[in-house]
Amino acid sequence: MTIDRISGIVLLVLAGYIAFETRVLPLGTHKVPGPGYLPLLLASILGILGILLILLKGKSPSLRSLKWPEGLHAAAIVGCCFFATFSIEVLGYRVTMMIVLGFLFGVVERMKIWWALGLTFGLTFGSYWVFNNFLRVILPQGGLGI
Amino acid sequence: MAETIQNLMLGFSTAFAPGNFFYAIMGCLIGTMVGVLPGVGPLAGISLLLPSTFGLDPTAGLILLCGVFYGAMYGGSTTSILMRIPGEAASVMTCIDGYAMALKGRAGPALAIAAIGSYVAGTVSVVGLMFLAPPLARFALRFGPPEYFSLLALGLLVLGYMTGGSMIKNLAMIVLGLLLGMIGIDHMSGYFRFSYGIVALGDGIGVVPVAVGLFGIAEILATAGNPFRPEVLKPKLKDLIPSRQEFRDSILPIGRGTVLGFLIGIIPGSAHIISTFMSYAIERRVSKHPEKFGKGAIEGVAGPESANNAASCGALVPMLALGVPTGPVPAVLLAALMVHGISPGPLFIKEQPTIFWGLIASMYLGNVVLLLLNLPLVGIFINFLRIPYRILYPMILMFCVIGVYAVNTSFVDVGIMSVMGLLGYLLRKCNFETAPVVLGVVLAPIIEMSLRQSLAMSNGSYAIFYQRPVSAVFLVGALLMILLALKPLIRKGMDSKWREQLAKADDNE
Numbered sequence: 068m069t070i071d072r073i074s075g076i077v078l079l080v081l082a083g084y085i086a087f088e089t090r091v092l093p094l095g096t097h098k099v100p101g102p103g104y105l106p107l108l109l110a111s112i113l114g115i116l117g118i119l120l121i122l123l124k125g126k127s128p129s130l131r132s133l134k135w136p137e138g139l140h141a142a143a144i145v146g147c148c149f150f151a152t153f154s155i156e157v158l159g160y161r162v163t164m165m166i167v168l169g170f171l172f173g174v175v176e177r178m179k180i181w182w183a184l185g186l187t188f189g190l191t192f193g194s195y196w197v198f199n200n201f202l203r204v205i206l207p208q209g210g211l212g213i
Numbered sequence: 214m215a216e217t218i219q220n221l222m223l224g225f226s227t228a229f230a231p232g233n234f235f236y237a238i239m240g241c242l243i244g245t246m247v248g249v250l251p252g253v254g255p256l257a258g259i260s261l262l263l264p265s266t267f268g269l270d271p272t273a274g275l276i277l278l279c280g281v282f283y284g285a286m287y288g289g290s291t292t293s294i295l296m297r298i299p300g301e302a303a304s305v306m307t308c309i310d311g312y313a314m315a316l317k318g319r320a321g322p323a324l325a326i327a328a329i330g331s332y333v334a335g336t337v338s339v340v341g342l343m344f345l346a347p348p349l350a351r352f353a354l355r356f357g358p359p360e361y362f363s364l365l366a367l368g369l370l371v372l373g374y375m376t377g378g379s380m381i382k383n384l385a386m387i388v389l390g391l392l393l394g395m396i397g398i399d400h401m402s403g404y405f406r407f408s409y410g411i412v413a414l415g416d417g418i419g420v421v422p423v424a425v426g427l428f429g430i431a432e433i434l435a436t437a438g439n440p441f442r443p444e445v446l447k448p449k450l451k452d453l454i455p456s457r458q459e460f461r462d463s464i465l466p467i468g469r470g471t472v473l474g475f476l477i478g479i480i481p482g483s484a485h486i487i488s489t490f491m492s493y494a495i496e497r498r499v500s501k502h503p504e505k506f507g508k509g510a511i512e513g514v515a516g517p518e519s520a521n522n523a524a525s526c527g528a529l530v531p532m533l534a535l536g537v538p539t540g541p542v543p544a545v546l547l548a549a550l551m552v553h554g555i556s557p558g559p560l561f562i563k564e565q566p567t568i569f570w571g572l573i574a575s576m577y578l579g580n581v582v583l584l585l586l587n588l589p590l591v592g593i594f595i596n597f598l599r600i601p602y603r604i605l606y607p608m609i610l611m612f613c614v615i616g617v618y619a620v621n622t623s624f625v626d627v628g629i630m631s632v633m634g635l636l637g638y639l640l641r642k643c644n645f646e647t648a649p650v651v652l653g654v655v656l657a658p659i660i661e662m663s664l665r666q667s668l669a670m671s672n673g674s675y676a677i678f679y680q681r682p683v684s685a686v687f688l689v690g691a692l693l694m695i696l697l698a699l700k701p702l703i704r705k706g707m708d709s710k711w712r713e714q715l716a717k718a719d720d721n722e
Contacts, residue, residue: 070643071379078385085392085407092404097673100665102399102406109388109395116385123381133642137438141638144434144610148631151614156624164611171607178603186604194611202265204619 071127075120082114143175159209164191217343224570227272228578236273237575240280241582247281248288248304249594250605255285256541256651257429260421261612263549264619271553272568276575278549279529282542283335283576286522287583290327291594294320294514303486303521306493310506310513317509322455326463326511327518328587334471334519335580338526341475342533343573346562349534353559358670359677362663363687365656368537370694371480372649375487380698382645390653391660393418400658401665413625420548422617422626423654424541426633427640427647429613433606434638453588455511463515466496470519477520478527480539488524489517526576533569535559537659541651548655552620 086107095101135141147167154163165187173183198204227233247258258281266274289304294311307327314323356364373383396407397417408414455463473495474488496516497506506513529546531537536557538544547557555565562569587594617630637647671677679685 071382074382074643074645081389088407092399092406093402097668097675099673100668102402102404105661105664106392106395106406109392113385113388113392116381116388119381120385127644137435140438141434144430144437144606145631145635147610148430148614148634149628152624152628152631155614155618155627160615160618164614167614168607168611171610172604176603176607186607190608190611194615198265198615198619203268204264204615205622206615206619207622 069127069129070133071120073130075117075122078117078120079114082110082117085110085113140175143171147171155209156207157209159211160206161191161195162209162211164194217347220566220570221343221574223566224572224574227567227571228276228574232269233273233276233571233575234578236269236277237280237579238582238586240277241284241287241579241586244281244284244286245288245291245583245587245590245594246597248285249291249597254428254432255282256424256545257432257609257613258285259542259545259549260425260429261616263421263545263552264616266549267552267619271550271555271565272571274549274553275546275568275572278546279572279576280579282546283522283525283579284583286335286525287328287331287587288594289521290331290514290518291324291591292598294323294327295595296598303489303524304518305486306489306517307514309493310508310510313507313509314511314514319509321453322459322511323514324591325453325455325588326459326515328584330463330467330470330515330519331522332580332584333467334474334523335526335583336577337471338475338478338523339573339576339580342526342530342576346530346534346569349530350559350562353535356559356683357681358663358666359681359684360687362660362667363678363684363691364535364537365660365663367687367691367694368531368539369649369652369656369660370691370698372539372652374694374698375480378644378646383649386640386645386647386649387653390650391657392653393423393650394654394657395661400662411625413621413623416621417658418629418654419620419626420544420651420655421620422629423633424545424651425613425617426630427637427650428541429609430630430634431637431641431647433609433613434634435641436602437606459511462511466492466512466516467519469495469499470516471523474520474523475527478524478539479530486521488520492516492520532557533561533572536561538652538655541648544652544655 089103089107089110092103092106093101094103094107147170151163151167154166158166168187168190169183172178172186173180176183178186195206199206228237243258243262244255247255259278262278262281266277269277286303290307290311293304293307294315297308297312311323311327314320369387370384373380373387394417396414398404398408398415399406405415470488470492473492477488477491493506493513493516496510496512497503500506500510500512502510525542528539528543531539532543532547536547536559538547550557550561555561555568613630614627617626618624620626640647640650667677668675677684679688
């Protein structure tokens with residue numbers, strides 16, 4: 068199966084899902100279009116484009132030809148992003164960033180402990196000082212007040 | 214003319230205010246750094262700096278962010294010439310002859326001509342912006358919802374066509390962006406759409422988390438595990454001054470690149486990248502020694518570098534005059550204006566003369582600052598290239614989180630950024646362009662409002678779009694784009710080749 072065919076199928080499924088989701092929104096009329104009017108129209112266009120991709124793009128590389136040499140790094144970074152999402156307001160900016168940076172420098176990049184610690188603390192507290200105190204960007208302190 | 218000069222004086226008095234002048238310099242410096250660092254494009258740089266402008270007045274904020282935009286265009290040439298790695302996509306063509314010159318020991322003149330060309334192009338295109346934007350805005354005052362809808366439809370189709378790669382995929386990304394832009398409360402009926410009970414999604418998906426996710430995080434995901442460490446050539450700064458022959462050979466390419474870049478910059482799509490491709494092709498075609506291209510021809514540096522700077526200025530014309538962004542960077546700049554409660558659109562120049570003319574004047578100053586700072590400080594800037602990427606990417610990630618969180622002080626935005634980052638990474642793997650998604654998100658509310666208002670005006674008849682002359686002209690343009698897109702399906706030719714090349718340039722960034 069080629070990358071484009073699979074992409075086309077994903078787009079088609081997505082279009083179907085969006086069309087299904089718009090069932091709860093009033094479509095309105097042509098004269099007074101409702102909130103579901105344009106999403107349904109766009110979902111239809113997306114579906115057509117998905118079908119065109121499936122039909123016309125048979126010569127693209129196969130899915131198996133995709134290489135993922137950066138896969139482990141990417142998974143770790145995505146994990147850090149989601150961790151930051153859920154912890155930034157609970158633990159606060161500084162604790163969250165210390166965990167994220169410490170993990171990336173120490174575990175993913177396997178830096179020497181003193182380098183990893185120095186960079187983690189330096190960047191976390193340095194960035195907090197610059198943004199919070201100098202640029203007046205409010206960063207969360209979390210339940211611990213740190 | 215007298216009115217323009219009077220307005221420009223007002224602009225200079227605004228730009229020379231100590232705070233604004235300081236932010237112009239800061240924007241240029243940060244922009245140069247952003248341009249120098251591979252993987253941190255102007256879009257990510259501007260998005261990350263956006264929250265720090267909230268405390269500033271709108272003029273200073275816009276001056277800072279625009280400084281980053283055109284500063285990045287200057288900086289992008291440094292890595293292209295010294296490392297054969299484009300700092301940002303618009304510098305791809307500079308790699309070819311710039312690096313070849315560096316290998317011959319002529320890195321200094323290549324950097325100097327790139328900076329001079331960028332300066333000339335930047336300055337001349339600001340003149341174009343200054344004279345073109347106000348009349349265009351006055352003309353746009355006649356636009357009603359049908360004209361706006363047709364204009365946006367044309368803009369999106371042009372974007373799909375000009376972005377490179379597969380038109381079908383680009384259109385799919387535009388539609389995806391438009392659908393993402395519809396998440397949240399429908400402003401005409403008050404219905405919640407696709408928000409799944411998450412209150413924070415009521416306001417919709419912001420352009421900043423989408424842009425930072427698709428461009429900043431996706432870039433990190435794609436490059437973090439790459440062990441490749443390119444060599445950085447050290448230029449001899451005492452040899453910076455180009456020879457008389459090199460100057461002579463660069464004058465016409467700079468002129469042609471400037472005009473071409475500015476005109477292409479107005480068109481939606483990857484204008485700054487396309488302009489460099491076209492400039493390089495034209496220089497090679499008009500050259501008496503085309504065989505020199507690829508082996509260190511100074512024209513191959515002067516033309517594309519001038520073109521990308523002029524294009525970045527040209528891209529501001531529709532944004533400032535019509536309130537319609539032509540690419541992701543103007544879209545984020547537009548978001549910056551809206552954060553400050555300023556409505557972009559045809560009335561912007563009339564209602565906010567201090568901001569518009571202050572920005573114009575600051576761009577003149579910024580170009581001078583960039584020329585004066587870039588060459589002497591090139592040695593300092595290339596030191597950023599020596600920071601190992603395994604230290605750099607966690608820093609970029611940290612700035613992404615700060616930048617996105619600070620816009621609305623919402624962890625939901627950080628979540629959106631994370632999802633968009635993952636999506637952007639997978640889309641890149643499958644050869645999809647992500648810029649159309651960002652533009653779709655920005656334009657979705659305007660395009661939906663225009664469509665619904667137009668249909669209400671016409672009692673539900675779609676004929677309104679071709680019965681009004683201006684709207685009909687835009688629709689003819691949109692139809693032309695569709696026909697051009699269908700051409701490669703019938704006949705493989707030049708058309709599809711340049712689009713494939715453009716897609717490769719984006720991938721190489």
